[in-house]
Amino acid sequence: xxxxxxxxxxxxxxxxxxxxxxxxxxxxxxxxxxxxxxxxxxxxxxxxxxxxxxxxxxxxxxxxxxxxxxxxxxxxxxxxxxxxxxxxxxxxxxxxxxxxxxxxxxxxxxxxxxxxxxxxxxxxxxxxxxxxxxxxxxxxxxxxxxxxxxxxxxxxxxxxxxxxxxxxxxxxxxxxxxxxxxxxxxxxxxxxxxxxxxxxxxxxxxxxxxxxxxxxxxxxxxxxxxxxxxxxxxxxxxxxxxxxxxxxxxxxxxxxxxxxxxxxxxxxxxxxxxxxxxxxxxxxxxxxxxxxxxxxxxxxxxxxxxxxxxxxxxxxxxxxxxxxxxxxxxxxxxxxxxxxxxxxxxxxxxxxxxxxxxxxxxxxxxxxxxxxxxxxxxxxxxxxxxxxxxxxxxxxxxxxxxxxxxxxxxxxxxxxxxxxxxxxxxxxxxxxxxxxxxxxxxxxxxxxxxxxxxxxxxxxxxxxxxxxxxxxxxxxxxxxxxxxxxxxxxxxxxxxxxxxxxxxxxxxxxxxxxxxxxxxxxxxxxxxxxxxxxxxxxxxxxxxxxxxxxxxxxxxxxxxxxxxxxxxxxxxxxxxxxxxxxxxxxxxxxxxxxxxxxxxxxxxxxxxxxxxxxxxxxxxxxxxxxxxxxxxxxxxxxxxxxxxxxxxxxxxxxxxxxxxx
Numbered sequence: 317x318x319x320x321x322x323x324x325x326x327x328x329x330x331x332x333x334x335x336x337x338x339x340x341x342x343x344x345x346x347x348x349x350x351x352x353x354x355x356x357x358x359x360x361x362x363x364x365x366x367x368x369x370x371x372x373x374x375x376x377x378x379x380x381x382x383x384x385x386x387x388x389x390x391x392x393x394x395x396x397x398x399x400x401x402x403x404x405x406x407x408x409x410x411x412x413x414x415x416x417x418x419x420x421x422x423x424x425x426x427x428x429x430x431x432x433x434x435x436x437x438x439x440x441x442x443x444x445x446x447x448x449x450x451x452x453x454x455x456x457x458x459x460x461x462x463x464x465x466x467x468x469x470x471x472x473x474x475x476x477x478x479x480x481x482x483x484x485x486x487x488x489x490x491x492x493x494x495x496x497x498x499x500x501x502x503x504x505x506x507x508x509x510x511x512x513x514x515x516x517x518x519x520x521x522x523x524x525x526x527x528x529x530x531x532x533x534x535x536x537x538x539x540x541x542x543x544x545x546x547x548x549x550x551x552x553x554x555x556x557x558x559x560x561x562x563x564x565x566x567x568x569x570x571x572x573x574x575x576x577x578x579x580x581x582x583x584x585x586x587x588x589x590x591x592x593x594x595x596x597x598x599x600x601x602x603x604x605x606x607x608x609x610x611x612x613x614x615x616x617x618x619x620x621x622x623x624x625x626x627x628x629x630x631x632x633x634x635x636x637x638x639x640x641x642x643x644x645x646x647x648x649x650x651x652x653x654x655x656x657x658x659x660x661x662x663x664x665x666x667x668x669x670x671x672x673x674x675x676x677x678x679x680x681x682x683x684x685x686x687x688x689x690x691x692x693x694x695x696x697x698x699x700x701x702x703x704x705x706x707x708x709x710x711x712x713x714x715x716x717x718x719x720x721x722x723x724x725x726x727x728x729x730x731x732x733x734x735x736x737x738x739x740x741x742x743x744x745x746x747x748x749x750x751x752x753x754x755x756x757x758x759x760x761x762x763x764x765x766x767x768x769x770x771x772x773x774x775x776x777x778x779x780x781x782x783x784x785x786x787x788x789x790x791x792x793x794x795x796x797x798x799x800x801x802x803x804x805x806x807x808x809x810x811x812x813x814x815x816x817x818x819x820x821x822x823x824x825x826x827x828x829x830x831x832x833x834x835x836x837x838x839x840x841x842x843x844x845x846x847x848x849x850x851x852x853x854x855x856x857x858x859x860x861x862x863x864x865x866x867x868x869x870x871x872x873x874x875x876x877x878x879x880x881x882x883x884x885x886x887x888x889x890x891x892x893x894x895x896x897x898x899x900x901x902x903x904x905x906x907x908x909x910x911x912x913x914x915x916x917x918x919x920x921x922x923x924x925x926x927x928x929x930x931x932x933x934x935x936x937x938x939x940x941x942x943x944x945x946x947x948x949x950x951x952x953x954x955x956x957x958x959x960x961x962x963x964x965x966x967x968x969x970x971x972x973x974x975x976x977x
Contacts, residue, residue, distance in 0.1 A: 321366035338362050339518065341370060348372045349517045350383050357383070359449055359515040375522070376555045385410035387447060387516045388437075388527050388553040393417045394499055394508040395436035396549070399429075405510065406466050406537060406546050413563065414552035418535055420466065421547050425532040430549065434529040441523045445499040445507055447516035457494045457511060466537060467511045526560045527553040569813050575865035576705040582870055582928065584878070585706070594703040594710030596858060601878035604907065605864075608876055609857055610691060612743070613715045616853075620736050622689035622717055627669035629693055633659040639668040639828055640767060644800045650697050666692035666716040667825075667850060671832040674720055674846075679836040681722060684846060685729055689717040691857070706862030713857040719849040720834070723775075726847045730783045730805075730822055733851045737807055737820040738787075740853050744864060745873060745976055746819070748810040750790035753781055754797035767800055767827045776824040777803045801827035804850075811867040819860070823850040871928040871950055874970045881967055882929040883910040884920045884948075886936035894935040897945055897960050904968055921948070931967055 319334040323341065332341065338351035339360035350357050352371040353364065357379060364370060373380050389408035396403050396419055406418025425433075452460065454471055461467045471494065497516055498509040517523070530550045537543035554560040571577075579585045584602030591597065598606050614624065633652055636642040642649075645664060652659035663669070670688045679686065692714050702708055721729045741749065755777050756766040766773070780803055784791045798804055804823035808816050825848040828834075835843045854860040864872070874880050881901055883894045891912055898908040909929075911920050924932045932948040938957075939945050945963050947955040958966070969975075 321364065323364050323366075323368045323370050325370050325372075332364070334366075336364050338364060338370065342372050345372065347374045347376070349375045349380050349522060350515045352379070357515050359447070360518050361449070362515075375517075376559075381555070382410040383515060384517055384523065384555070385415040385551075385553045386512075387520070388523055388551060389415040389417045390447070390497065390499065390508075390510055390512070390516070391437050391440050391520055391523065392433065392529070392549060392551055393419075393510060394440055395433050397508065398436055399432055404466060405464050406548075407470075408510075414530065414550060416548050416550045418466075418537070418546040418548045420537075420544060424534070424547050425549065430529045430532060433549070437527070437529070438525065440499070440507070441520045441525075441527075443501060443507075444519050444521040445501055446519050447514075448498045448500045449495055449514055449516075450498065452494050452496055454494060457496065460496070460509075461511060464511075470511070523553060524557065526555065526557045527551060528560060528564070566813060570815070570866070573813070573866040573869045574705075575707070575862040578865050578870040579706075581926075582878070584865070587705070592710070593700050594698055594708070596706055596709060596711075602861075604878040605861060605872070605876055606857060609854065609861065610715075613740075613853060614691075616736070616740060617687075617689040617715075617717065620687075620732070621685070622687040625670065625673055625688050625690050627663070627666060627673075627690060627692060629663050629695075630660045631663060631669065633661055635668045635672075636661060636664075638831055639665075639671070640801065640831055641665060641668070648696050648698065650695055662695040663692070664694050664696050666690060666694065666714065667718055667828060667848070668832075670716075670718045671828055671834060671848075674834055675832055679720075679834075679846075681836055681838050681844075684721050684836060685725055686720040686846075687717060688720075689715070692716045706858040706865075709856070709858050712859070714852050715854045715857070717851045717853075719851070720829075720836075720846040721849065722836075722838075722844070723847050726824065726849065727779050727783060729849055730780060730824070731786070733822050733849065734783060734787060734805070737822070737851070737853055741807065741809055741819060743974055744860075744876075745867065746809040746811070746863075749807050749819075750792060751784045751787065752792045752794050752797075752806045752808050752818070753777075753784055754794040754799075754804045754806065756798045756803065757796035766798065768802070772826045773803065776826060780805050780822070780824055799823055801825050809863075811863065812869070815866075817863050819855055819863070820853050821851065821855065825850060869928075872930070873974060873976045874930045874967065875972075875974050877928075877930050878907065879909050879927070879929050880907045880971065881909075881931045881933050882924050882927060883908065883933045883935070884917070884924055885911075886917055886934065888912075890935050890937070890940055893940045894933065894945070897933065897935065897963070900960065901964055901967060904964055906964075906967055906971065924948070925950075925952075930970070933963070 320331045321334050322329050322331055337360060338358065341364065342348045350373045351360060351362065352373055353362065353368050357373065375384055386409065393405055393408055400421055404420040408415065408417030457471050458468055494511065495513060496509050497512045497514055499507045501507050528551060530552055532547055532549045534545050535548040537546055552563060554563060582601060583599050585596050585598045587596050649664045650662045652661050673688060674686065694714055695711050698708055698710050703710065719729050756773055784805055802823055802825045804821050806818050807820045809819045810816050829845050829848050834846055836846055838844050881898065883898045885891045885894045891910065895910055898910055902908050911924065930950065934946040934948055942957065944957045944959055947958060
């Protein structure tokens with residue numbers, strides 16, 4: 317009779333024979349792909365030990381999806397080396413919504429190559445190959461993988477590569493013990509193997525046909541331009557074919573909403589090569605949206621007790637040493653300019669200059685909270701590979717604010733800022749969001765990058781967390797994601813098609829007031845240090861506009877639309893009458909245009925619909941005789957015989973109410 321061991325699943329203890337695997341423990345549950353034992357993910361083939369805490373991990377969970385996609389990346393690499401035997405392997409991690417694998421090949425992959433690779437993957441999947449883990453020593457791995465130079469490099473970096481290795485390299489190498497995963501056929505022969513930490517799904521069969529090879533792109537080995545350029549193949553994998561179909565539909569809808577394409581179609585902005593990457597220009601219609609955003613934000617800040625200030629675009633280097641930014645942000649700042657014996661930097665953030673305003677004269681506790689705000693133009697040297705339309709730029713305008721408060725005032729000020737942020741997002745049509753609390757890395761190797769004492773971090777984190785919990789919104793932790801000077805809370809907003817965007821941020825800073833020697837005189841005459849709270853409501857005008865364009869697919873609500881009313885006469889003879897109606901609307905501050913082109917009326921209507929203007933105003937003979945107009949809306953519906961005064965009131969009310977027409 318075999319010995320028994322006790323394992324713990326959920327809140328219950330189970331007695332099982334010694335040598336029982338996780339697969340046997342969860343037999344019959346086909347949705348379980350790996351297990352978590354003692355907090356670590358393991359293959360289902362893992363033999364359990366007495367006292368183990370075991371948790372099943374389903375394929376549709378975050379961890380389960382990552383394992384599925386990592387396994388699919390191995391299948392991708394196996395297929396590539398079947399078709400291209402000379403391809404050398406880089407790394408192949410799971411990423412959001414998919415996976416990738418890097419290859420060193422003589423000729424870049426073409427679309428036809430990707431189709432062939434996908435077919436080869438399907439054949440491997442259909443074979444039902446199993447992922448079998450085996451432990452190897454460093455010397456054994458080097459001998460076995462001598463033909464894989466990048467894998468050998470990772471073995472040499474083992475234990476110290478996590479800081480500079482590309483995403484996934486630490487996953488491939490892992491800790492002290494190296495492991496290789498073999499893809500084993502049903503007859504027991506090894507089809508292929510890869511250096512990998514794991515874990516993996518039990519069989520390629522679980523991938524089924526719910527995967528797709530998406531595209532290829534160039535990528536530098538370990539993310540450095542100094543290293544060889546490899547070819548990266550991206551793919552996606554999902555628990556079911558239905559999930560894959562839904563994802564591809566979301567991608568198609570996202571492409572339809574791409575703000576770069578819509579911006580060109582609606583003549584909102586452009587990205588001239590002559591200016592440089594990541595430096596957009598706003599055309600007159602885009603300028604209308606930008607101005608509306610700025611006017612809104614400026615007035616809201618004033619209403620919320622902020623004072624408008626202005627600071628220059630460049631500063632001497634010493635300012636960023638005082639603030640502490642240079643050691644942490646030098647790589648993302650433009651190179652310095654030498655002038656009159658000093659180095660000057662383009663401004664990458666506004667807070668140091670606001671500190672100089674606070675410090676310009678003595679402050680009393682009666683002055684606090686002191687709230688400063690500006691539309692500050694800042695410049696950040698983003699790598700060319702990550703620059704993306706308006707959502708990742710090098711020149712941006714931030715609606716930056718800084719509140720200087722006593723420590724006792726901090727909780728109320730953070731609540732005030734969070735309420736402000738949420739109301740702003742709702743006014744712009746974003747009303748589905750959650751909060752993310754970014755804290756320092758408390759135990760990892762990166763803890764030293766955060767400035768301040770344990771007590772300061774504990775107090776700041778607790779204040780932010782209490783306010784977030786009090787809001788009633790979902791709160792998601794983000795350990796290690798804080799700025800070097802203090803924790804932050806960010807609002808994560810979901811758009812019209814369910815994508816999540818990081819929008820506004822609120823940060824608690826106990827570092828800069830100390831570094832700048834900021835003080836106020838308290839009621840007892842003592843000199844004390846204020847707390848500084850950073851907040852960006854839009855984040856940046858550019859990025860927020862890019863999100864809005866995609867959220868609305870270019871069909872802005874009336875108050876934001878560059879053109880609010882477009883007049884389309886039934887025939888040329890009715891243009892003067894319709895122009896007179898538009899002039900009356902313009903006198904009420906409504907933005908209007910008249911289509912006086914030579915196009916026939918049906919074409920004018922088609923063009924008007926494509927322009928996404930919220931109100932199309934039509935007038936013909938009957939309207940002119942009766943002193944009325946007809947409305948045509950975005951959904952194709954029409955309202956006829958509306959008196960001119962009523963038409964003016966209708967549009968004005970929609971604009972004033974910020975209606976989502």
